[in-house]
Amino acid sequence: MLKGKKIIVGVTGSIAAYKAAIFVRLLVKEGAEVKVVMTNSAKDFITPLTLSTLSKNPVYSSFTSGSQGEWNNHVELGLWADAMIIAPASANTIGKIANGLCDNLLLATYLSARCPVFVAPAMDLDMYQHPSVLDNLKKLKNFGNQVIDATHGELASGLVGTGRMAEPEDLVSQLNQFFGSKKKLSGKKVLITAGPTYEAIDPVRFIGNYSTGKMGYALAEKAANQGAEVTLVSGPTHLTIEHPNIKLVRVKSGKEMFAAAEAVYTATDIAIFSAAVADYAPSKIADQKIKKAGDSMEVRLEKTIDIAKTLGAKKQPNQLNIGFALETENEVSHAQGKIKSKNFDLIVLNSLNNAGAGFGHDTNKISIIDKANNIQDFELKSKQEVAEDIINAIIAKLEA
Incomplete structure:
Protein backbone atom coordinates (compact mmCIF):
# COMPACT_ATOMS: atom_id res chain seq x y z
CA MET A 1 0.00 0.00 0.00
CA SER A 181 -8.16 1.01 4.58
CA LYS A 182 -11.15 1.40 2.28
CA LYS A 183 -12.62 4.87 2.36
CA LYS A 184 -16.18 4.00 3.32
CA LEU A 185 -17.80 7.26 2.20
CA SER A 186 -16.23 7.32 -1.26
CA GLY A 187 -18.75 8.55 -3.79
CA LYS A 188 -21.03 10.01 -1.11
CA LYS A 189 -22.02 13.67 -1.06
CA VAL A 190 -22.26 15.07 2.46
CA LEU A 191 -23.83 18.34 3.59
CA ILE A 192 -22.75 19.68 7.00
CA THR A 193 -24.01 22.85 8.66
CA ALA A 194 -21.78 24.28 11.38
CA GLY A 195 -21.33 27.18 13.78
CA PRO A 196 -23.76 29.86 14.91
CA THR A 197 -25.91 32.22 12.92
CA TYR A 198 -25.92 35.98 13.47
CA GLU A 199 -29.33 37.60 13.13
CA ALA A 200 -28.88 41.32 12.60
CA ILE A 201 -30.65 43.93 14.74
CA ASP A 202 -28.93 46.86 13.04
CA PRO A 203 -25.62 47.26 11.15
CA VAL A 204 -23.55 46.68 14.32
CA ARG A 205 -25.64 44.42 16.57
CA PHE A 206 -26.96 40.90 16.23
CA ILE A 207 -28.58 38.00 18.07
CA GLY A 208 -26.33 34.96 18.21
CA ASN A 209 -25.01 32.18 20.43
CA TYR A 210 -21.75 30.73 21.74
CA SER A 211 -21.27 28.00 19.13
CA THR A 212 -17.69 27.84 17.82
CA GLY A 213 -18.27 25.49 14.88
CA LYS A 214 -15.53 23.10 16.08
CA MET A 215 -17.82 20.08 15.99
CA GLY A 216 -19.03 20.68 12.46
CA TYR A 217 -15.54 21.37 11.14
CA ALA A 218 -14.22 18.17 12.76
CA LEU A 219 -17.09 16.22 11.17
CA ALA A 220 -16.29 17.71 7.77
CA GLU A 221 -12.66 16.66 8.02
CA LYS A 222 -13.48 13.12 9.19
CA ALA A 223 -16.07 12.66 6.43
CA ALA A 224 -13.66 13.97 3.80
CA ASN A 225 -10.94 11.64 5.05
CA GLN A 226 -13.37 8.78 4.43
CA GLY A 227 -13.65 9.85 0.80
CA ALA A 228 -16.85 11.92 0.95
CA GLU A 229 -17.40 15.03 -1.13
CA VAL A 230 -18.33 17.54 1.59
CA THR A 231 -20.15 20.85 1.42
CA LEU A 232 -19.58 22.65 4.73
CA VAL A 233 -22.02 25.52 5.26
CA SER A 234 -20.55 27.54 8.11
CA GLY A 235 -21.90 30.39 10.14
CA PRO A 236 -19.50 33.07 11.47
CA THR A 237 -16.44 31.45 13.06
CA HIS A 238 -12.69 32.01 13.18
CA LEU A 239 -12.07 28.43 12.01
CA THR A 240 -10.56 27.57 8.64
CA ILE A 241 -10.34 24.26 6.83
CA GLU A 242 -8.40 23.16 3.78
CA HIS A 243 -9.11 19.76 2.28
CA PRO A 244 -9.49 18.90 -1.41
CA ASN A 245 -12.79 17.12 -0.66
CA ILE A 246 -14.35 20.03 1.29
CA LYS A 247 -16.17 23.00 -0.21
CA LEU A 248 -16.56 25.70 2.45
CA VAL A 249 -19.55 28.04 2.10
CA ARG A 250 -19.56 30.91 4.62
CA VAL A 251 -22.85 32.51 5.66
CA LYS A 252 -24.09 34.76 8.46
CA SER A 253 -27.84 34.48 8.97
CA GLY A 254 -30.19 31.54 9.21
CA LYS A 255 -31.77 32.57 5.89
CA GLU A 256 -28.38 32.47 4.18
CA MET A 257 -27.59 29.10 5.75
CA PHE A 258 -30.92 27.66 4.60
CA ALA A 259 -30.41 28.91 1.05
CA ALA A 260 -26.92 27.42 0.86
CA ALA A 261 -28.05 24.09 2.33
CA GLU A 262 -31.19 23.87 0.19
CA ALA A 263 -29.13 24.45 -2.95
CA VAL A 264 -27.24 21.16 -2.50
CA TYR A 265 -29.65 19.08 -0.42
CA THR A 266 -31.38 17.27 -3.28
CA ALA A 267 -28.05 15.86 -4.48
CA THR A 268 -26.90 15.04 -0.94
CA ASP A 269 -26.58 11.48 0.36
CA ILE A 270 -25.94 12.46 3.99
CA ALA A 271 -26.94 15.69 5.73
CA ILE A 272 -25.54 16.53 9.16
CA PHE A 273 -27.22 19.50 10.83
CA SER A 274 -24.71 20.47 13.52
CA ALA A 275 -25.16 24.26 13.28
CA ALA A 276 -26.67 26.20 16.18
CA VAL A 277 -29.18 28.20 14.17
CA ALA A 278 -30.95 31.05 15.98
CA ASP A 279 -34.57 30.17 16.70
CA TYR A 280 -35.70 33.78 16.41
CA ALA A 281 -34.56 36.83 14.44
CA PRO A 282 -35.56 40.50 14.52
CA SER A 283 -38.65 41.04 12.37
CA LYS A 284 -37.15 44.30 11.12
CA ILE A 285 -33.48 45.21 10.70
CA ALA A 286 -32.68 48.87 11.25
CA ASP A 287 -30.83 50.54 8.38
CA GLN A 288 -28.80 52.67 10.78
CA LYS A 289 -27.28 52.01 14.17
CA ILE A 290 -29.98 52.29 16.82
CA LYS A 291 -29.13 55.11 19.20
CA LYS A 292 -29.44 54.67 22.94
CA ALA A 293 -32.62 56.35 24.17
CA GLY A 294 -34.69 55.72 27.26
CA ASP A 295 -34.30 53.04 29.91
CA SER A 296 -35.48 50.14 27.77
CA MET A 297 -35.73 48.98 24.18
CA GLU A 298 -37.94 46.39 22.58
CA VAL A 299 -36.91 44.27 19.62
CA ARG A 300 -39.74 42.33 18.01
CA LEU A 301 -38.65 38.81 17.05
CA GLU A 302 -40.08 36.33 14.60
CA LYS A 303 -39.43 32.62 14.26
CA THR A 304 -36.65 31.65 11.86
CA ILE A 305 -36.93 28.84 9.35
CA ASP A 306 -36.15 25.43 10.83
CA ILE A 307 -33.54 24.26 8.34
CA ALA A 308 -33.39 20.62 9.47
CA LYS A 309 -37.17 20.24 9.66
CA THR A 310 -37.82 21.94 6.32
CA LEU A 311 -35.24 19.89 4.46
CA GLY A 312 -36.23 16.77 6.41
CA ALA A 313 -39.72 17.04 4.94
CA LYS A 314 -38.11 16.61 1.49
CA LYS A 315 -35.92 13.67 2.51
CA GLN A 316 -35.84 10.75 0.10
CA PRO A 317 -35.47 7.08 1.16
CA ASN A 318 -31.86 7.01 -0.05
CA GLN A 319 -30.88 9.99 2.13
CA LEU A 320 -29.66 10.04 5.73
CA ASN A 321 -30.35 13.04 7.96
CA ILE A 322 -28.45 13.45 11.23
CA GLY A 323 -29.40 16.08 13.78
CA PHE A 324 -28.01 17.52 16.99
CA ALA A 325 -29.77 18.25 20.26
CA LEU A 326 -28.18 20.41 22.94
CA GLU A 327 -30.43 20.11 25.97
CA THR A 328 -30.52 21.18 29.62
CA GLU A 329 -33.47 19.09 30.88
CA ASN A 330 -35.42 15.98 29.85
CA GLU A 331 -32.61 15.46 27.39
CA VAL A 332 -33.47 12.04 25.97
CA SER A 333 -37.20 12.67 25.54
CA HIS A 334 -36.57 16.01 23.82
CA ALA A 335 -34.04 14.41 21.49
CA GLN A 336 -36.43 11.57 20.66
CA GLY A 337 -39.10 14.12 19.85
CA LYS A 338 -36.79 15.84 17.38
CA ILE A 339 -36.10 12.54 15.58
CA LYS A 340 -39.79 12.30 14.73
CA SER A 341 -40.56 15.95 14.08
CA LYS A 342 -37.51 16.57 11.89
CA ASN A 343 -37.31 13.17 10.17
CA PHE A 344 -33.83 12.36 11.48
CA ASP A 345 -32.27 8.93 11.10
CA LEU A 346 -29.87 9.63 13.97
CA ILE A 347 -29.62 12.38 16.54
CA VAL A 348 -26.54 13.36 18.51
CA LEU A 349 -27.46 14.41 22.03
CA ASN A 350 -25.28 16.40 24.37
CA SER A 351 -26.24 18.07 27.62
CA LEU A 352 -25.04 21.33 29.10
CA ASN A 353 -25.28 19.52 32.45
CA ASN A 354 -22.19 17.48 31.55
CA ALA A 355 -18.89 19.16 32.38
CA GLY A 356 -16.74 19.70 29.29
CA ALA A 357 -19.67 19.40 26.87
CA GLY A 358 -21.48 22.00 24.79
CA PHE A 359 -20.29 25.28 23.32
CA GLY A 360 -16.78 26.64 23.73
CA HIS A 361 -15.08 23.40 24.74
CA ASP A 362 -12.55 21.27 22.86
CA THR A 363 -14.33 18.22 24.28
CA ASN A 364 -17.83 16.82 24.15
CA LYS A 365 -19.85 14.00 25.70
CA ILE A 366 -22.54 12.61 23.47
CA SER A 367 -25.19 9.97 23.06
CA ILE A 368 -26.36 8.81 19.63
CA ILE A 369 -30.04 7.85 19.33
CA ASP A 370 -31.71 6.20 16.32
CA LYS A 371 -35.35 5.99 15.19
CA ALA A 372 -35.86 2.79 17.17
CA ASN A 373 -34.76 4.67 20.32
CA ASN A 374 -31.56 2.67 20.61
CA ILE A 375 -29.13 4.79 22.62
CA GLN A 376 -25.34 4.57 22.42
CA ASP A 377 -23.54 6.52 25.14
CA PHE A 378 -19.95 7.75 24.81
CA GLU A 379 -17.42 9.05 27.31
CA LEU A 380 -16.10 12.61 27.35
CA LYS A 381 -13.71 12.89 24.39
CA SER A 382 -12.02 15.46 22.19
CA LYS A 383 -14.26 16.83 19.44
CA GLN A 384 -12.00 15.16 16.88
CA GLU A 385 -12.65 11.81 18.53
CA VAL A 386 -16.37 12.57 18.90
CA ALA A 387 -16.52 13.39 15.19
CA GLU A 388 -14.96 10.03 14.40
CA ASP A 389 -17.56 8.27 16.58
CA ILE A 390 -20.37 10.07 14.74
CA ILE A 391 -18.97 9.31 11.29
CA ASN A 392 -18.52 5.65 12.31
CA ALA A 393 -22.16 5.55 13.45
CA ILE A 394 -23.24 6.96 10.08
CA ILE A 395 -21.15 4.38 8.24
CA ALA A 396 -22.67 1.62 10.37
CA LYS A 397 -26.14 2.92 9.47
CA LEU A 398 -25.28 2.86 5.77
CA GLU A 399 -23.95 -0.70 6.03
CA ALA A 400 -26.89 -2.01 8.09
Whole structure:
Protein backbone atom coordinates (compact mmCIF):
# COMPACT_ATOMS: atom_id res chain seq x y z
CA MET A 1 0.00 0.00 0.00
CA LEU A 2 2.98 2.34 0.37
CA LYS A 3 4.18 2.05 -3.21
CA GLY A 4 4.49 5.53 -4.66
CA LYS A 5 3.52 7.22 -1.39
CA LYS A 6 5.55 10.27 -0.34
CA ILE A 7 6.58 9.96 3.30
CA ILE A 8 8.41 12.48 5.51
CA VAL A 9 10.23 10.82 8.39
CA GLY A 10 11.03 13.21 11.25
CA VAL A 11 13.86 12.12 13.54
CA THR A 12 14.45 13.75 16.94
CA GLY A 13 17.04 13.45 19.70
CA SER A 14 16.42 10.03 21.23
CA ILE A 15 18.45 6.86 21.57
CA ALA A 16 15.66 5.24 19.52
CA ALA A 17 16.91 7.26 16.54
CA TYR A 18 18.93 4.20 15.50
CA LYS A 19 15.61 2.56 14.60
CA ALA A 20 15.02 5.31 12.03
CA ALA A 21 17.62 3.67 9.76
CA ILE A 22 15.68 0.39 9.77
CA PHE A 23 12.37 2.21 9.37
CA VAL A 24 13.56 4.25 6.37
CA ARG A 25 15.00 1.13 4.74
CA LEU A 26 11.69 -0.72 5.16
CA LEU A 27 9.72 2.20 3.70
CA VAL A 28 11.96 2.33 0.63
CA LYS A 29 11.65 -1.43 0.27
CA GLU A 30 7.86 -1.00 0.26
CA GLY A 31 8.19 1.40 -2.67
CA ALA A 32 7.68 4.67 -0.78
CA GLU A 33 9.57 7.85 -1.59
CA VAL A 34 11.15 9.02 1.65
CA LYS A 35 12.55 12.36 2.77
CA VAL A 36 14.08 12.68 6.22
CA VAL A 37 14.01 15.80 8.37
CA MET A 38 16.21 15.73 11.50
CA THR A 39 16.61 17.95 14.51
CA ASN A 40 20.18 18.94 15.36
CA SER A 41 20.10 16.82 18.52
CA ALA A 42 19.14 13.77 16.44
CA LYS A 43 22.58 13.97 14.81
CA ASP A 44 24.12 12.98 18.15
CA PHE A 45 22.47 9.56 17.75
CA ILE A 46 22.54 8.87 13.98
CA THR A 47 24.26 10.58 11.07
CA PRO A 48 22.51 12.33 8.19
CA LEU A 49 24.77 10.34 5.83
CA THR A 50 23.25 7.06 7.02
CA LEU A 51 19.68 8.24 6.50
CA SER A 52 20.49 9.96 3.20
CA THR A 53 22.05 6.77 1.85
CA LEU A 54 19.06 4.65 2.91
CA SER A 55 16.39 7.11 1.75
CA LYS A 56 18.19 7.95 -1.51
CA ASN A 57 17.36 11.61 -0.86
CA PRO A 58 19.13 14.51 0.85
CA VAL A 59 18.50 14.78 4.59
CA TYR A 60 17.21 18.13 5.86
CA SER A 61 18.11 19.56 9.25
CA SER A 62 18.37 23.33 8.80
CA PHE A 63 16.57 26.04 6.89
CA THR A 64 19.48 26.52 4.49
CA SER A 65 22.10 24.24 2.98
CA GLY A 66 25.04 24.38 0.58
CA SER A 67 27.72 26.99 0.15
CA GLN A 68 25.25 29.44 -1.36
CA GLY A 69 22.77 29.04 1.50
CA GLU A 70 19.98 27.46 -0.56
CA TRP A 71 16.65 27.53 1.24
CA ASN A 72 15.18 24.24 2.38
CA ASN A 73 11.55 25.14 1.83
CA HIS A 74 9.55 23.71 4.73
CA VAL A 75 6.28 24.75 3.08
CA GLU A 76 7.04 22.71 -0.04
CA LEU A 77 8.08 19.78 2.12
CA GLY A 78 4.84 19.92 4.06
CA LEU A 79 2.78 20.05 0.88
CA TRP A 80 4.82 17.31 -0.84
CA ALA A 81 4.04 14.53 1.61
CA ASP A 82 1.19 12.01 1.66
CA ALA A 83 2.05 11.35 5.30
CA MET A 84 4.50 12.58 7.91
CA ILE A 85 5.71 10.39 10.76
CA ILE A 86 7.94 11.61 13.58
CA ALA A 87 9.79 8.56 14.85
CA PRO A 88 11.25 8.78 17.35
CA ALA A 89 9.40 11.71 18.89
CA SER A 90 11.16 12.97 22.03
CA ALA A 91 9.37 14.57 24.97
CA ASN A 92 10.93 17.88 23.92
CA THR A 93 9.55 17.76 20.36
CA ILE A 94 6.14 16.53 21.55
CA GLY A 95 5.97 19.48 23.95
CA LYS A 96 6.88 21.94 21.22
CA ILE A 97 4.28 20.53 18.82
CA ALA A 98 1.60 20.66 21.50
CA ASN A 99 2.31 24.32 22.16
CA GLY A 100 2.88 25.54 18.62
CA LEU A 101 6.59 26.26 18.99
CA CYS A 102 8.68 26.43 15.84
CA ASP A 103 12.43 26.71 16.36
CA ASN A 104 13.72 24.15 13.85
CA LEU A 105 13.03 22.84 10.36
CA LEU A 106 11.20 19.73 11.59
CA LEU A 107 8.68 21.79 13.54
CA ALA A 108 8.21 24.24 10.66
CA THR A 109 7.57 21.33 8.31
CA TYR A 110 5.07 19.84 10.74
CA LEU A 111 3.17 23.13 10.97
CA SER A 112 3.10 23.35 7.17
CA ALA A 113 1.95 19.77 6.59
CA ARG A 114 -1.56 19.20 5.25
CA CYS A 115 -1.17 15.44 5.25
CA PRO A 116 -1.93 12.99 8.08
CA VAL A 117 0.74 13.16 10.80
CA PHE A 118 1.81 10.20 12.93
CA VAL A 119 3.86 10.56 16.12
CA ALA A 120 5.79 7.67 17.71
CA PRO A 121 6.96 8.68 21.21
CA ALA A 122 10.18 7.35 22.70
CA MET A 123 11.43 8.15 26.21
CA ASP A 124 12.00 6.68 29.66
CA LEU A 125 8.99 5.28 31.50
CA ASP A 126 8.70 8.04 34.11
CA MET A 127 8.95 10.71 31.44
CA TYR A 128 6.28 8.94 29.39
CA GLN A 129 3.90 8.88 32.37
CA HIS A 130 4.55 12.45 33.47
CA PRO A 131 1.32 14.50 33.50
CA SER A 132 2.80 17.16 31.21
CA VAL A 133 3.75 14.58 28.57
CA LEU A 134 0.38 12.85 28.82
CA ASP A 135 -1.33 16.22 28.45
CA ASN A 136 0.81 17.08 25.43
CA LEU A 137 0.03 13.73 23.78
CA LYS A 138 -3.65 14.39 24.37
CA LYS A 139 -3.27 17.78 22.65
CA LEU A 140 -1.62 16.11 19.67
CA LYS A 141 -4.60 13.77 19.35
CA ASN A 142 -6.97 16.73 19.64
CA PHE A 143 -5.13 18.33 16.72
CA GLY A 144 -5.99 15.25 14.65
CA ASN A 145 -2.52 13.68 14.80
CA GLN A 146 -2.29 9.91 15.24
CA VAL A 147 -0.14 8.86 18.18
CA ILE A 148 1.45 5.42 17.88
CA ASP A 149 1.76 4.43 21.51
CA ALA A 150 5.14 3.48 22.98
CA THR A 151 5.58 -0.17 23.93
CA HIS A 152 6.67 -2.03 27.06
CA GLY A 153 10.17 -3.42 27.41
CA GLU A 154 13.74 -2.75 28.50
CA LEU A 155 14.69 0.91 28.16
CA ALA A 156 18.04 2.61 27.59
CA SER A 157 18.14 3.54 31.28
CA GLY A 158 18.10 -0.13 32.22
CA LEU A 159 14.59 0.14 33.62
CA VAL A 160 11.76 -1.98 32.30
CA GLY A 161 8.47 -0.30 31.44
CA THR A 162 6.49 1.54 28.76
CA GLY A 163 8.43 4.07 26.72
CA ARG A 164 10.07 2.12 23.90
CA MET A 165 9.33 3.45 20.43
CA ALA A 166 7.20 1.05 18.42
CA GLU A 167 9.33 -1.22 16.26
CA PRO A 168 9.98 -0.13 12.65
CA GLU A 169 7.99 -3.09 11.31
CA ASP A 170 5.00 -1.98 13.40
CA LEU A 171 5.29 1.58 12.10
CA VAL A 172 5.26 0.31 8.52
CA SER A 173 2.25 -1.84 9.35
CA GLN A 174 0.42 1.21 10.76
CA LEU A 175 1.07 3.18 7.58
CA ASN A 176 0.03 0.25 5.38
CA GLN A 177 -3.17 -0.08 7.35
CA PHE A 178 -3.87 3.64 7.07
CA PHE A 179 -3.37 3.81 3.30
CA GLY A 180 -4.95 0.43 2.69
CA SER A 181 -8.16 1.01 4.58
CA LYS A 182 -11.15 1.40 2.28
CA LYS A 183 -12.62 4.87 2.36
CA LYS A 184 -16.18 4.00 3.32
CA LEU A 185 -17.80 7.26 2.20
CA SER A 186 -16.23 7.32 -1.26
CA GLY A 187 -18.75 8.55 -3.79
CA LYS A 188 -21.03 10.01 -1.11
CA LYS A 189 -22.02 13.67 -1.06
CA VAL A 190 -22.26 15.07 2.46
CA LEU A 191 -23.83 18.34 3.59
CA ILE A 192 -22.75 19.68 7.00
CA THR A 193 -24.01 22.85 8.66
CA ALA A 194 -21.78 24.28 11.38
CA GLY A 195 -21.33 27.18 13.78
CA PRO A 196 -23.76 29.86 14.91
CA THR A 197 -25.91 32.22 12.92
CA TYR A 198 -25.92 35.98 13.47
CA GLU A 199 -29.33 37.60 13.13
CA ALA A 200 -28.88 41.32 12.60
CA ILE A 201 -30.65 43.93 14.74
CA ASP A 202 -28.93 46.86 13.04
CA PRO A 203 -25.62 47.26 11.15
CA VAL A 204 -23.55 46.68 14.32
CA ARG A 205 -25.64 44.42 16.57
CA PHE A 206 -26.96 40.90 16.23
CA ILE A 207 -28.58 38.00 18.07
CA GLY A 208 -26.33 34.96 18.21
CA ASN A 209 -25.01 32.18 20.43
CA TYR A 210 -21.75 30.73 21.74
CA SER A 211 -21.27 28.00 19.13
CA THR A 212 -17.69 27.84 17.82
CA GLY A 213 -18.27 25.49 14.88
CA LYS A 214 -15.53 23.10 16.08
CA MET A 215 -17.82 20.08 15.99
CA GLY A 216 -19.03 20.68 12.46
CA TYR A 217 -15.54 21.37 11.14
CA ALA A 218 -14.22 18.17 12.76
CA LEU A 219 -17.09 16.22 11.17
CA ALA A 220 -16.29 17.71 7.77
CA GLU A 221 -12.66 16.66 8.02
CA LYS A 222 -13.48 13.12 9.19
CA ALA A 223 -16.07 12.66 6.43
CA ALA A 224 -13.66 13.97 3.80
CA ASN A 225 -10.94 11.64 5.05
CA GLN A 226 -13.37 8.78 4.43
CA GLY A 227 -13.65 9.85 0.80
CA ALA A 228 -16.85 11.92 0.95
CA GLU A 229 -17.40 15.03 -1.13
CA VAL A 230 -18.33 17.54 1.59
CA THR A 231 -20.15 20.85 1.42
CA LEU A 232 -19.58 22.65 4.73
CA VAL A 233 -22.02 25.52 5.26
CA SER A 234 -20.55 27.54 8.11
CA GLY A 235 -21.90 30.39 10.14
CA PRO A 236 -19.50 33.07 11.47
CA THR A 237 -16.44 31.45 13.06
CA HIS A 238 -12.69 32.01 13.18
CA LEU A 239 -12.07 28.43 12.01
CA THR A 240 -10.56 27.57 8.64
CA ILE A 241 -10.34 24.26 6.83
CA GLU A 242 -8.40 23.16 3.78
CA HIS A 243 -9.11 19.76 2.28
CA PRO A 244 -9.49 18.90 -1.41
CA ASN A 245 -12.79 17.12 -0.66
CA ILE A 246 -14.35 20.03 1.29
CA LYS A 247 -16.17 23.00 -0.21
CA LEU A 248 -16.56 25.70 2.45
CA VAL A 249 -19.55 28.04 2.10
CA ARG A 250 -19.56 30.91 4.62
CA VAL A 251 -22.85 32.51 5.66
CA LYS A 252 -24.09 34.76 8.46
CA SER A 253 -27.84 34.48 8.97
CA GLY A 254 -30.19 31.54 9.21
CA LYS A 255 -31.77 32.57 5.89
CA GLU A 256 -28.38 32.47 4.18
CA MET A 257 -27.59 29.10 5.75
CA PHE A 258 -30.92 27.66 4.60
CA ALA A 259 -30.41 28.91 1.05
CA ALA A 260 -26.92 27.42 0.86
CA ALA A 261 -28.05 24.09 2.33
CA GLU A 262 -31.19 23.87 0.19
CA ALA A 263 -29.13 24.45 -2.95
CA VAL A 264 -27.24 21.16 -2.50
CA TYR A 265 -29.65 19.08 -0.42
CA THR A 266 -31.38 17.27 -3.28
CA ALA A 267 -28.05 15.86 -4.48
CA THR A 268 -26.90 15.04 -0.94
CA ASP A 269 -26.58 11.48 0.36
CA ILE A 270 -25.94 12.46 3.99
CA ALA A 271 -26.94 15.69 5.73
CA ILE A 272 -25.54 16.53 9.16
CA PHE A 273 -27.22 19.50 10.83
CA SER A 274 -24.71 20.47 13.52
CA ALA A 275 -25.16 24.26 13.28
CA ALA A 276 -26.67 26.20 16.18
CA VAL A 277 -29.18 28.20 14.17
CA ALA A 278 -30.95 31.05 15.98
CA ASP A 279 -34.57 30.17 16.70
CA TYR A 280 -35.70 33.78 16.41
CA ALA A 281 -34.56 36.83 14.44
CA PRO A 282 -35.56 40.50 14.52
CA SER A 283 -38.65 41.04 12.37
CA LYS A 284 -37.15 44.30 11.12
CA ILE A 285 -33.48 45.21 10.70
CA ALA A 286 -32.68 48.87 11.25
CA ASP A 287 -30.83 50.54 8.38
CA GLN A 288 -28.80 52.67 10.78
CA LYS A 289 -27.28 52.01 14.17
CA ILE A 290 -29.98 52.29 16.82
CA LYS A 291 -29.13 55.11 19.20
CA LYS A 292 -29.44 54.67 22.94
CA ALA A 293 -32.62 56.35 24.17
CA GLY A 294 -34.69 55.72 27.26
CA ASP A 295 -34.30 53.04 29.91
CA SER A 296 -35.48 50.14 27.77
CA MET A 297 -35.73 48.98 24.18
CA GLU A 298 -37.94 46.39 22.58
CA VAL A 299 -36.91 44.27 19.62
CA ARG A 300 -39.74 42.33 18.01
CA LEU A 301 -38.65 38.81 17.05
CA GLU A 302 -40.08 36.33 14.60
CA LYS A 303 -39.43 32.62 14.26
CA THR A 304 -36.65 31.65 11.86
CA ILE A 305 -36.93 28.84 9.35
CA ASP A 306 -36.15 25.43 10.83
CA ILE A 307 -33.54 24.26 8.34
CA ALA A 308 -33.39 20.62 9.47
CA LYS A 309 -37.17 20.24 9.66
CA THR A 310 -37.82 21.94 6.32
CA LEU A 311 -35.24 19.89 4.46
CA GLY A 312 -36.23 16.77 6.41
CA ALA A 313 -39.72 17.04 4.94
CA LYS A 314 -38.11 16.61 1.49
CA LYS A 315 -35.92 13.67 2.51
CA GLN A 316 -35.84 10.75 0.10
CA PRO A 317 -35.47 7.08 1.16
CA ASN A 318 -31.86 7.01 -0.05
CA GLN A 319 -30.88 9.99 2.13
CA LEU A 320 -29.66 10.04 5.73
CA ASN A 321 -30.35 13.04 7.96
CA ILE A 322 -28.45 13.45 11.23
CA GLY A 323 -29.40 16.08 13.78
CA PHE A 324 -28.01 17.52 16.99
CA ALA A 325 -29.77 18.25 20.26
CA LEU A 326 -28.18 20.41 22.94
CA GLU A 327 -30.43 20.11 25.97
CA THR A 328 -30.52 21.18 29.62
CA GLU A 329 -33.47 19.09 30.88
CA ASN A 330 -35.42 15.98 29.85
CA GLU A 331 -32.61 15.46 27.39
CA VAL A 332 -33.47 12.04 25.97
CA SER A 333 -37.20 12.67 25.54
CA HIS A 334 -36.57 16.01 23.82
CA ALA A 335 -34.04 14.41 21.49
CA GLN A 336 -36.43 11.57 20.66
CA GLY A 337 -39.10 14.12 19.85
CA LYS A 338 -36.79 15.84 17.38
CA ILE A 339 -36.10 12.54 15.58
CA LYS A 340 -39.79 12.30 14.73
CA SER A 341 -40.56 15.95 14.08
CA LYS A 342 -37.51 16.57 11.89
CA ASN A 343 -37.31 13.17 10.17
CA PHE A 344 -33.83 12.36 11.48
CA ASP A 345 -32.27 8.93 11.10
CA LEU A 346 -29.87 9.63 13.97
CA ILE A 347 -29.62 12.38 16.54
CA VAL A 348 -26.54 13.36 18.51
CA LEU A 349 -27.46 14.41 22.03
CA ASN A 350 -25.28 16.40 24.37
CA SER A 351 -26.24 18.07 27.62
CA LEU A 352 -25.04 21.33 29.10
CA ASN A 353 -25.28 19.52 32.45
CA ASN A 354 -22.19 17.48 31.55
CA ALA A 355 -18.89 19.16 32.38
CA GLY A 356 -16.74 19.70 29.29
CA ALA A 357 -19.67 19.40 26.87
CA GLY A 358 -21.48 22.00 24.79
CA PHE A 359 -20.29 25.28 23.32
CA GLY A 360 -16.78 26.64 23.73
CA HIS A 361 -15.08 23.40 24.74
CA ASP A 362 -12.55 21.27 22.86
CA THR A 363 -14.33 18.22 24.28
CA ASN A 364 -17.83 16.82 24.15
CA LYS A 365 -19.85 14.00 25.70
CA ILE A 366 -22.54 12.61 23.47
CA SER A 367 -25.19 9.97 23.06
CA ILE A 368 -26.36 8.81 19.63
CA ILE A 369 -30.04 7.85 19.33
CA ASP A 370 -31.71 6.20 16.32
CA LYS A 371 -35.35 5.99 15.19
CA ALA A 372 -35.86 2.79 17.17
CA ASN A 373 -34.76 4.67 20.32
CA ASN A 374 -31.56 2.67 20.61
CA ILE A 375 -29.13 4.79 22.62
CA GLN A 376 -25.34 4.57 22.42
CA ASP A 377 -23.54 6.52 25.14
CA PHE A 378 -19.95 7.75 24.81
CA GLU A 379 -17.42 9.05 27.31
CA LEU A 380 -16.10 12.61 27.35
CA LYS A 381 -13.71 12.89 24.39
CA SER A 382 -12.02 15.46 22.19
CA LYS A 383 -14.26 16.83 19.44
CA GLN A 384 -12.00 15.16 16.88
CA GLU A 385 -12.65 11.81 18.53
CA VAL A 386 -16.37 12.57 18.90
CA ALA A 387 -16.52 13.39 15.19
CA GLU A 388 -14.96 10.03 14.40
CA ASP A 389 -17.56 8.27 16.58
CA ILE A 390 -20.37 10.07 14.74
CA ILE A 391 -18.97 9.31 11.29
CA ASN A 392 -18.52 5.65 12.31
CA ALA A 393 -22.16 5.55 13.45
CA ILE A 394 -23.24 6.96 10.08
CA ILE A 395 -21.15 4.38 8.24
CA ALA A 396 -22.67 1.62 10.37
CA LYS A 397 -26.14 2.92 9.47
CA LEU A 398 -25.28 2.86 5.77
CA GLU A 399 -23.95 -0.70 6.03
CA ALA A 400 -26.89 -2.01 8.09
